[in-house]
Amino acid sequence: xxxxxxxASASSSRTSSxxxxxxxxxxxxxxxxxxxxxxxxxxxxxxxxxxxxTRGVPIAERxxxxxxxxxxxxxxxxxxxVTLFRDDLQMRPTKALEQTRLPAEGIDGKTVILVDxxxxxxxxxxxxxxxxxxxxxxxxxxxxxxVDRGHRExxxxxxxxxxxxPTSLSEKVSVQISEIDSVDQVVIQSTIEQL
Amino acid sequence: xxxxxxxxxxARPYGEDEQDIRIINGCIAEIGxxxxxxxxxxxxxxxxxxxxxxxxxxxxxxEPGREDAxxxxxxxxxxxxxxxxxxxxxxxxxxxxxxxxxxxxxxxIGRQTGLVDVFPVGAVSIGLHxxxxxxxxxxxxxxxxxxxxxxxxxxxxxxxxxxxxxxxVKTFDxxxxxxxxxxxxxxxxxxxxxxxxxxxxxxxxxxxAEEAIIARDVLLALHVDSRLHICHVxxxxxxxxxxxxxxxxxxxxxxxxxxxxxxxxxLVSGFDPVYKVNPPLRSRADTIALREALLDGTxxxxxxxxAPHPHEAKDCEWDNAAFGMLGLETALGVVVSxxxxxxxxxxxxxxxxxxxxxxxxxxxxxxxxxxAVGESAHIVLIDPDQGSLVVAEQLASxxxxxxxAGMTLPVSVTDVFFNGVHQVKGGVLNA
Amino acid sequence: MKHLISVQELSREDTVGILDTAIELNRVTxxxxxxxxxxxxxxxxxxxxxxxxRTRISFERAAKRLSADVVTFSANGxxxxxxxxxxxxxxxxxxxxxxxxxxxxxxPGAAHRLAHAGWLESSVLNAGDGxxxxxxxxxxxxxxLRAHLRPGANDFAGLTIGIVGDVLHSRVARSNIFLLGILxxxxxxxxxxxxxxxxxxxxxxxxxxSLDAHLPELDAIMMLRVQQERMNGTFFPSELEYSRxxxxxxxxxxxxxxxxxxxxxxxMNRGVEITAEVADSGRSVITEQVVNGLIVRMASMYLLxxxxxxxx
Ligand SMILES: [Zn+2]
Ligand SMILES: [Zn+2]
Numbered sequence: 001x002x003x004x005x006x007x008a009s010a011s012s013s014r015t016s017s018x019x020x021x022x023x024x025x026x027x028x029x030x031x032x033x034x035x036x037x038x039x040x041x042x043x044x045x046x047x048x049x050x051x052x053x054t055r056g057v058p059i060a061e062r063x064x065x066x067x068x069x070x071x072x073x074x075x076x077x078x079x080x081x082v083t084l085f086r087d088d089l090q091m092r093p094t095k096a097l098e099q100t101r102l103p104a105e106g107i108d109g110k111t112v113i114l115v116d117x118x119x120x121x122x123x124x125x126x127x128x129x130x131x132x133x134x135x136x137x138x139x140x141x142x143x144x145x146x147v148d149r150g151h152r153e154x155x156x157x158x159x160x161x162x163x164x165x166p167t168s169l170s171e172k173v174s175v176q177i178s179e180i181d182s183v184d185q186v187v188i189q190s191t192i193e194q195l
Numbered sequence: 196x197x198x199x200x201x202x203x204x205x206a207r208p209y210g211e212d213e214q215d216i217r218i219i220n221g222c223i224a225e226i227g228x229x230x231x232x233x234x235x236x237x238x239x240x241x242x243x244x245x246x247x248x249x250x251x252x253x254x255x256x257x258e259p260g261r262e263d264a265x266x267x268x269x270x271x272x273x274x275x276x277x278x279x280x281x282x283x284x285x286x287x288x289x290x291x292x293x294x295x296x297x298x299x300x301x302x303x304i305g306r307q308t309g310l311v312d313v314f315p316v317g318a319v320s321i322g323l324h325x326x327x328x329x330x331x332x333x334x335x336x337x338x339x340x341x342x343x344x345x346x347x348x349x350x351x352x353x354x355x356x357x358x359x360x361x362x363x364v365k366t367f368d369x370x371x372x373x374x375x376x377x378x379x380x381x382x383x384x385x386x387x388x389x390x391x392x393x394x395x396x397x398x399x400x401x402x403x404a405e406e407a408i409i410a411r412d413v414l415l416a417l418h419v420d421s422r423l424h425i426c427h428v429x430x431x432x433x434x435x436x437x438x439x440x441x442x443x444x445x446x447x448x449x450x451x452x453x454x455x456x457x458x459x460x461x462l463v464s465g466f467d468p469v470y471k472v473n474p475p476l477r478s479r480a481d482t483i484a485l486r487e488a489l490l491d492g493t494x495x496x497x498x499x500x501x502a503p504h505p506h507e508a509k510d511c512e513w514d515n516a517a518f519g520m521l522g523l524e525t526a527l528g529v530v531v532s533x534x535x536x537x538x539x540x541x542x543x544x545x546x547x548x549x550x551x552x553x554x555x556x557x558x559x560x561x562x563x564x565x566x567a568v569g570e571s572a573h574i575v576l577i578d579p580d581q582g583s584l585v586v587a588e589q590l591a592s593x594x595x596x597x598x599x600a601g602m603t604l605p606v607s608v609t610d611v612f613f614n615g616v617h618q619v620k621g622g623v624l625n626a
Numbered sequence: 627m628k629h630l631i632s633v634q635e636l637s638r639e640d641t642v643g644i645l646d647t648a649i650e651l652n653r654v655t656x657x658x659x660x661x662x663x664x665x666x667x668x669x670x671x672x673x674x675x676x677x678x679x680r681t682r683i684s685f686e687r688a689a690k691r692l693s694a695d696v697v698t699f700s701a702n703g704x705x706x707x708x709x710x711x712x713x714x715x716x717x718x719x720x721x722x723x724x725x726x727x728x729x730x731x732x733x734p735g736a737a738h739r740l741a742h743a744g745w746l747e748s749s750v751l752n753a754g755d756g757x758x759x760x761x762x763x764x765x766x767x768x769x770x771l772r773a774h775l776r777p778g779a780n781d782f783a784g785l786t787i788g789i790v791g792d793v794l795h796s797r798v799a800r801s802n803i804f805l806l807g808i809l810x811x812x813x814x815x816x817x818x819x820x821x822x823x824x825x826x827x828x829x830x831x832x833x834x835x836s837l838d839a840h841l842p843e844l845d846a847i848m849m850l851r852v853q854q855e856r857m858n859g860t861f862f863p864s865e866l867e868y869s870r871x872x873x874x875x876x877x878x879x880x881x882x883x884x885x886x887x888x889x890x891x892x893x894m895n896r897g898v899e900i901t902a903e904v905a906d907s908g909r910s911v912i913t914e915q916v917v918n919g920l921i922v923r924m925a926s927m928y929l930l931x932x933x934x935x936x937x938x
Contacts, residue, residue: 084654084664084692084928094627094933096643097650134660385734390825394634396734396757396800399824465742466735510743512712514733514756 023184029162034066050080052116053098058179060115076103085127107136117175119145122156199615202232205241208566210542218572221615246546248280248573250553250562253498260289265503271310272591273523278608280573281562286318287348293318293329295337302339317341335367342558345372361421370422380404387460387475400475402430413440425449429474431484438493450498453529468509468516496553503594521597528604576610583607629741629750633761633805648925658920665694668725672698675731685728688923720746725931734758749930764801766919782811791850792821798891820861841881848889849899875901887911
């Protein structure tokens with residue numbers, strides 16, 4: 001999950017941003033991911049796409065639409081807030097809960113594709129797997145992310161990656177999605193300490 | 196060079212023009228401008244306000260029985276640091292001061308300490324139980340010479356007992372000091388009854404519980420023509436009743452505490468028991484009525500109701516905390532704080548309310564006398580421009596339950612002479 | 627938010643935030659039946675100086691549903707030793723590393739003292755302090771009202787809610803009156819003057835001595851419990867006279883609008899403030915209130931100790 005950009009920085013440091021993907025790059029990536037899913041999953045009639053809030057949800061909706069367009073069916077989409085399942089809650093400020101909405105069909109026996117904007121430490125996905133486990137028994141669970149920035153802390157990998165983006169730990173990757181941020185782009189922010 | 200002899204230079208008696216005051220052998224020998232020090236020790240007092248030392252008609256010194264909270268000795272130190280030369284020690288000790296033996300003991304320890312004159316108050320009823328009269332005559336005739344009787348802490352609720360007490364003390368010119376609190380109307384009461392008590396869920400202490408007893412007692416005092424004193428008046432309604440009674444010729448006097456002049460009930464909303472006191476802190480309108488009454492003399496005196504409690508009695512939840520707050524060391528500063536914006540309030544009036552009037556009510560003939568040649572040198576010097584920060588841990592009292600901790604009071608007591616002994620210098624007590 | 631002591635410290639935004647959190651928790655736990663790992667490794671101490679099995683069990687279940695370690699100290703058992711002060715108990719619990727103390731205490735302000743007297747660092751959740759407040763009860767009631775009368779809304783504008791009975795001694799009534807005020811509802815407090823606090827006319831509510839006069843305008847009616855010890859003739863003449871004047875019976879329930887709901891914080895005195903018939907009728911939401919109390923307690927616990935409050 002991407003960290004929100006945290007406003008003005010102290011005078012001793014300076015923040016610089018650089019855009020690494022624009023709206024067209026993102027659309028292209030999501031179309032490619034849709035084709036990969038169709039190729040990989042074969043029977044999309046049991047497919048459920050679950051977005052992880054906040055930005056995983058609109059990405060999941062777009063991905064589902066792309067798959068639906070290819071297969072000419074409607075793919076069920078849900079949202080899965082993993083906050084209550086995180087093992088690192090005590091290291092962050094208390095966060096308001098986001099919506100968890102399972103599709104009407106449920107997830108038992110389905111092929112569930114989890115969708116998030118950025119894959120980083122892997123802890124969000126670990127929590128998501130716990131959450132999924134609480135809500136049902138899918139046949140298969142896969143993972144799609146728009147950006148994989150590396151630095152995994154757990155043995156977790158994505159089945160579908162929009163863009164691999166090698167980063168340093170001091171950088172922040174910010175995925176912006178027009179439904180939420182009124183623009184589609186991926187930005188890397190780096191903070192330069194000034195002496 | 197004679198004992199307890201000084202020349203105070205440049206002090207302002209009653210806050211008026213600068214004078215020098217010569218003290219010889221503990222008495223005021225001369226007052227004038229440009230006095231020759233001769234061989235006397237000079238006390239520089241330029242700009243200091245000079246008053247007769249204060250008299251507290253109502254303090255709890257806790258000895259005997261609760262020497263962990265205060266002793267006569269520690270209370271005397273607190274009193275002299277506050278500028279007092281005489282303190283009336285309330286009777287609700289353990290054992291209760293309801294016999295000649297107990298009052299003489301208190302009086303004697305006060306004498307031994309020797310920093311202020313300690314006048315024991317005698318209980319009205321045996322054990323403060325409100326049922327049978329204590330040995331009022333024996334206490335009056337004892338070495339302590341008790342003149343003030345009170346069941347303070349409890350109200351003399353039985354009207355017949357109150358009548359008898361008022362009548363009985365006439366034989367030796369005594370006075371009954373009533374703690375006016377109807378016990379039925381204040382069952383479980385925790386704070387002033389009003390909007391805030393309702394919101395906080397604390398059982399209310401209605402003003403009428405005080406006023407109804409005062410109304411009854413002024414009528415009784417009128418009926419038997421006796422001296423009645425009302426302790427710690429706290430409501431505007433009480434002021435109105437006392438004002439009416441005085442107009443009717445009732446021989447009633449009344450006191451107000453420094454805290455009821457300054458503090459209001461909204462302090463309770465943090466549930467800190469340091470603000471828990473009997474009677475409770477009241478509304479803003481009440482404090483204003485009390486200030487006016489103190490100015491116009493409806494309320495005769497300020498009395499501290501100094502009520503020390505050990506730390507654990509206040510470091511707890513509100514319901515379980517003890518009632519009462521410290522008062523002796525902060526009294527002057529708090530009174531000045533409360534009264535300084537009241538028009539026509541001046542040092543002479545303050546001196547009457549804190550010194551001469553309480554001495555008169557308590558028949559403490561050697562206290563509360565004017566600054567005049569021939570009088571005992573009970574003198575306090577006040578720096579009217581030097582504020583004093585209240586630090587609970589630095590008070591002389593054994594207890595720390597002051598609601599003023601952290602406040603800077605507007606004036607400070609710098610020097611105190613007790614019978615001419617210069618025992619407080621620069622705000623510090625000579626060991 | 628570190629402590630939850632009084633609803634009067636909450637803004638409308640805070641309140642809606644708690645209710646929204648409760649909605650999500652309700653959904654993901656199927657009405658509080660599933661267990662979440664959220665507070666694993668955290669210790670919640672239930673410190674109960676008053677016997678209240680219902681409330682204690684609700685808080686215990688709330689903490690357990692969130693996987694917290696739950697320790698209960700009850701004054702009725704032997705675990706709160708006789709004579710030990712609240713402060714000394716607090717120092718012990720602090721040394722144990724309790725993350726949250728859920729306090730039920732007979733003294734108004736006890737939770738405030740526990741949180742602010744410098745005795746401990748834990749979060750404090752007020753589970754009822756004398757006649758003062760019982761914030762999670764009011765939040766649970768707001769949750770129930772919102773679900774029935776204003777689903778998804780961020781305020782209760784336009785709702786009229788009657789609170790009937792012993793407001794003087796009721797922490798539930800206090801918390802409800804102020805919380806409903808924060809949410810913008812119109813509150814009408816109804817009861818005999820002996821059971822209404824002095825100064826209530828300045829609270830955010832209307833005051834009336836007549837139940838019958840207001841029934842047709844109420845969207846919800848909350849009946850307060852009449853304590854047994856008030857029935858001894860000093861607050862009102864008799865149980866019978868009370869129920870005749872202020873009790874909710876079938877005849878009165880008929881005067882309520884069609885959509886109005888009937889609430890009671892429990893435990894009920896059936897036949898005194900409410901008849902069994904009304905309590906068990908279709909418009910009664912009394913059993914829902916119990917479940918919703920559990921849900922808002924989970925939400926409050928999550929919001930108080932779910933994250934690191936010092937980072938916020
Ligand atoms: Zn008293
Ligand atoms: Zn007293």
